[in-house]
Amino acid sequence: MALHPEFPSSPHAILAPEIRWFPADEAMRETTSDKLMPPLVAMLRRKVQEFRDSDYVGASATSASLLRWWFKTEHLLPQADGTTAAFEYYFAQREAIETIVYLMDVVGFQDKHDLMRFDSSGIVSGGMFDETWRRLVVKMATGAGKTKVMSLALAWSYFHRLYEEDSQMSRNFLVIAPNIIVLDRIYKDFQGLRIFHEDPVLPDNGFDGHYWRDDFQLTLHLQDEVRVTQSTGNIFLTNIHRVYDNNTPDPSPDDDDTMDYFLGKRPTGETTDSKVDLGVIVRDIDELMVLNDEAHHIHDNKLAWFKSIEDIHNRLVQKDGRLALQVDVTATPKHNNGAIFVQTISDYPLVEAISQNVVKHPVLPDAASRTRLSEKQSSRFTEKYADYLDLGVIEWRSAYEEHEKLGKKAILFVMVDDTKNCDEVADYLSANYPDLASDDAVLTIHTKSNGEISEATSGKKKEELEELRKIANNVDDPLNPCKAIVSVLMLKEGWDVRNVTTIVGLRAYSAKSNILPEQTLGRGLRKMYPGDTEEYVSVIGTNAFMEFVEGIQAEGVELERKAMGEGTKPKTPLVVEVDNENEKKDVDALDIEIPVLTPRLRREYKNLADMKTSGLGNKPVEYKSFSEEEQREIVFKDITTDEITHTTILDTAGIADWRSVIGYFTQTVMRELRLVSGYEVLYAKVKAFVRDELFGKTVDLEDPNTLRNLSELAATKTVINAMKNAVNELTITESGDAExxxxxxxxxxxxxxxxxxxxxxxxxxxxxxxxxxxxxxxxxxxxxxxxxxxxxxxxxxxxxxxxxxxxxxxxxxxxxxxxxxxxxxxxxxxxxxxxxxxxxxxxxxxxxxxxxxxxxxxxxxxxxxxxxxxxxxxxxxxxxxxxxxxxxxxxxxx
Missing domain, CATH: 3.40.1350 (Trna Endonuclease; Chain: A, domain 1)
Incomplete structure (x- = not known):
């Protein structure tokens, strides 16, 4: 079940369907691979590849514009030090949103029958779909950026509804989190619409003729702060436990008030203090899309959350509408019996994420190390598992020392079986290890039997919830005193701490717990450092626990086994540092001093106004005459790759907005030259050059024939290169001396x-x-x-x-x-x-x-x-x- 030998190491590389991982030997790829993957994924990967290679033929103009902006346009984002750095979405994120767009725009996805046509297994039936509305599931490994996919899907739906006539999408969004921890994480990204502006989600104004940033008007409503003040442009962010109430009986025709029986039970949920009535929301709006994060809890159509979504859809149907779309994102979209959700349309498995260093590599003790571990004959939990706890602390300490050099803090995570043992282990760690003896160095978390922490808690549990909420937000901070966390079971979802380097499991798992090995490892998979460096999480535990963890190998993950304990290397990325601890080196004698001179080169942006648009040395481009039909589609291609980057479609009157074309040229020049200001000045220069110089004569920019000429590669290349050379010659100056x-x-x-x-x-x-x-x-x-x-x-x-x-x-x-x-x-x-x-x-x-x-x-x-x-x-x-x-x-x- 190894990865294909040509599987690329970069998470940005486009993954061809024929090299994707599947759970069998490579020799079986041609005959059985389609039947061993989620039933819809294999065929959809091939169809979406064709869709991508065709430059999104069949997509609406809005969808094609967004996909080209996200994935075919270079993005330079400002950094804290004042420089810029290139940003690129992972291919897994790209494939997920491309698949959604393909199904909605090209296939015209309306119901389960439209999905069943992509079944490669031959076993999918209509009875496997519980919902009556459009629902798609995106499977992505923990740490692969599911929130970014949600942001792209939300923006796409919003603009599709805004710009496309007869669009069935929505400008209102219900974003559901499974617990308060995930809610806080999403809120951090969505507050002030931060993710949409810090990531290149929104195209520049003028791109393909739309004012995207100006038109993106959304209000975020959090939990009990839900107040519908407008019919469109709302994001309702809420915890799933605030959507429903498990304690109220199902409505009956014998009730005194039969409204809930006929209209559906209002999905309210008791929380710490208050309730949210989503029925109020849907009565005030006519369009809604649901985005469900960490959605592996969605396997049972009898759950109240499912009934609540069904209720929302039914209310919209009663108003001649429908739920626009439900998109669920999760690493483990599986039923209790292990069967994958049939609605799964894209899949980025953990084995691929590990291979591309998107997440940490799980490391287990090798055979020699495991033979030194034994369960003692003792009634005291900590005495019985002293070897495991000691090895865990040793591994954590070695990682802690390495990461501390880099200004990071390593976290030890211990899983036990009940609250009594949880407290005993915490006391043991504090009493026996000086580096864990300080106040608040060890945190205990008492979860429910299935690993979840409910928001509907009171008393001590409520206090634990609030403590967990605080810890989840800042435990990675080096100033936070917490170094170790001891938990009953584990935190099933959403605990997105990045600094867990060591996991110690002191209990047996079983299928009855409804917890999967990937969910167990998931709490330690997120990386501490950006980039493609390899990072590791050491996993230690009892034989029963290790057997459970090794079940992840069924998903293709090749677990590394390394020596652990005193004298072994820390399981950390490769650290380069000044060799101060080496007694054989005189670091002062080996030091080299290098003068830092003032820059010789700089750009004088004010000089753009002095730029001449004539006499630039370019050869005039031939001005051709095109038929009226040829003038309809104006296609712009990248001058280096010949790929389509920009398309303008003339309306029925034959009139196009030449301003968006000039804007496209201006933005391309600024992007390639890393210019951060001067758009208005450069726009005027590009306009003058195109009008008076490009074709060796003055042309009418309002003429559709001119616009069609501008889409020719020779014209595009001449404009961009001439403007770049002119800008460089004018704005790059040398100081002439150095200090x-x-x-x-x-x-x-x-x-x-x-x-x-x-x-x-x-x-x-x-x-x-x-x-x-x-x-x-x-x-x-x-x-x-x-x-x-x-x-x-x-x-x-x-x-x-x-x-x-x-x-x-x-x-x-x-x-x-x-x-x-x-x-x-x-x-x-x-x-x-x-x-x-x-x-x-x-x-x-x-x-x-x-x-x-x-x-x-x-x-x-x-x-x-x-x-x-x-x-x-x-x-x-x-x-x-x-x-x-x-x-x-x-x-x-x-």
Whole structure:
């Protein structure tokens, strides 16, 4: 059940259906894979792939615009340090929303029969669908970003209803959380519509002719604050326990008041203090979409929550409407008997998420480690399981020390079987381990028998709920005193703490608990660090517990087994740090200081107003005559990939808005040049260039034929390249001189995590590891270790912050990080660039590095700086013996 050998490591890579995981040997892929996956998923993956490859043919104009914005447009988001960074949705998130759009727009999904046509198993029947409304289930591994899918689905529904005539979608949304913890997490993302503005959910105003940001008018109503003040534009965010009341009898025709019998029982729910009547909500609105988070509790149509949704749908039907759509997102959409929800339309399983480092890797003790664990013959719970608790603390401590270097706090999570033992374990940890003895270092949580904490609690349980709510929001904070959590069973869903590094299970699970292994591991799967670094969660427990956890292997997860206990390596990402603890190193003697000069390059945005739109050196584009039919669809393609990025459809009168086209060109130029301001000025320049210069004559922008000409690749390429060159020539200026602004000392570099890859342990570097991004880098580091004329050296990691601004081959300002910094015995500092294969940016980088060395040698008193370019072919051919050999022979870019 291993992953396909061509399965990509990047979570952003498009996953072809033929390489997706399925629960059988690879040899069975052609014959049985479709029948071993959720019944609708296999065929839908292929159909959605065709839909994606066709550039969303069949989708409404609104849907196609949104999908191209989300997944085919580069997004640069501002960072805390004032820079920008590229943002890209995971493919799992993309596939989920693409599948929803495909079913609604292309298939015209109306009922269960429209879904049954995608059955690959041959066993799906109408009786498997309990609901009478449209419901789709998205299966995504814990930590894969289900909330982002919800935000995309919500925005898509809103704009579809707003912009598409006869749309069946909604601009009102009921977002249901299974408990107060999930509610708080969603509220954090949705408050002030934060996720919609911080993520690139909303297209720029003017994109494809709509003012998306201006038109996105929504009000968030939280729990008891629900107040319908407008018929559309509402998000009702509520806990499932506030939707229904389990204690009231079902309505009867014999009741004095028969309204509930005929209209459905009003789904109210007793909470800590109050109730919410969703019947009031649906009487005041005519459209509604339901988004159900952590939805693995939805397996029983007898549950009150199901009746409540049914009631909402029935009320809308009575007003000649219907529930627009219900979208459920969960990692484990399974019935009590293990059967998957038949409505599941997309699937990103845990095995794929682990492979792509979207979540942590579960690690179990190896056989040798497990033989050292035994259950003692004792009536005291903590004496009986002392070995397991001790190993858990040892593993947690080693992880704690490593993560503390990075400003993070590791959390130990212990699962027990009842409240008495929960308290006993907490007392044991506090009494026997000094680092857990402080006040509030150990938190106890008493859950119900099925792992859930109900909001309908009182007394001590109510206090525990409030404590849990607070812990769930800030336990990852290094200032929070909590280091260990002891819980009865486990927190079944929504506990999204990222810092759990060690899980100790001291009880047996069974199918009767309705808890799955993935739900157990899920509380420790979320990653602590962004990026593609590998992270781990150590899982320790009794034989019965470990057998339960190992059941996750049925889902394709290959559990790693490693030595645990005293003297073993911590199960943490690869940490690079200054090697202060190494007694064999004199870190001060190995340190290298690097001057930081003032930037030579900068953009003067005010100069945009001075930009000329004539005489830019472009060849005039031929102005063609198109028929009236050819003028209907205006298609814009990416100048590098030839993919469609922008489409404008003329209306029946033959009149299109040329302003959105000019806006598209302007936004493309700004995005590619990383411009953060000046849109209005640049828009006017692009308009003037298109009108007067592009075609070698002045054209009428109102003419549909002009718009059709602008969609030709030659025109698009000419406009964007001419404007980029003009902007760069005008706005990029050199200071002409350089001053020393500060100094970088390598020994002051903060610890950081890096991708787990090949490394060497250096003797001549302040760092504990030299991690090679290529084999050449490790070769070169080994060479420096053996050079007699080298005193010290270091890999120039990003965390060092030594970078040079330069103008790249595309004419844009970019940052360049040289590979190595070397100090020679004669005091010189050598900056080294290693390269396996040259690219177009090598010459401008080397020219900038030479300039930097000249600048620093003029203004710095002390060490002299030089540089060298080491190409792999020459390095292996001539086998230099010293750095002086490099300086003498590797002079290609001097």
């Amino acid at each position: 020393i602004r500060s100094t970088i000392k390598l020994r002051e570099t903060r610890p950081f995590v890096t991708k787990d890859q090949a490394y060497m342990l250096p003797k001549k570097s302040v760092f504990n590891r030299i991690v090679g991004d290529s084999h050449l880098e490790l070769q070169f580091a080994a060479f420096l270790e053996d050079c007699d004329d080298v005193v010290s050296y270091a890999k120039n990691y990003f965390a060092v912050h030594f970078k040079l601004d330069y103008v790249n081959a595309d004419g844009n300002i970019s940052n360049y990080y040289p590979d190595f910094i070397v100090r020679l015995k004669d005091g010189r500092i050598l900056i080294v660039e290693t390269k396996g294969q040259e690219d177009l940016d090598v010459p401008p980088k080397m020219a900038r590095l030479k300039q930097w060395c000249d600048d620093v040698n003029q203004v710095a008193n002390g060490a002299k700086y030089d540089f060298v370019f080491v190409d792999q072919e020459s390095f292996e051919k001539y086998e230099p013996k010293s750095c002086q050999d490099l300086l003498d022979g590797f002079t290609e870019y001097k």
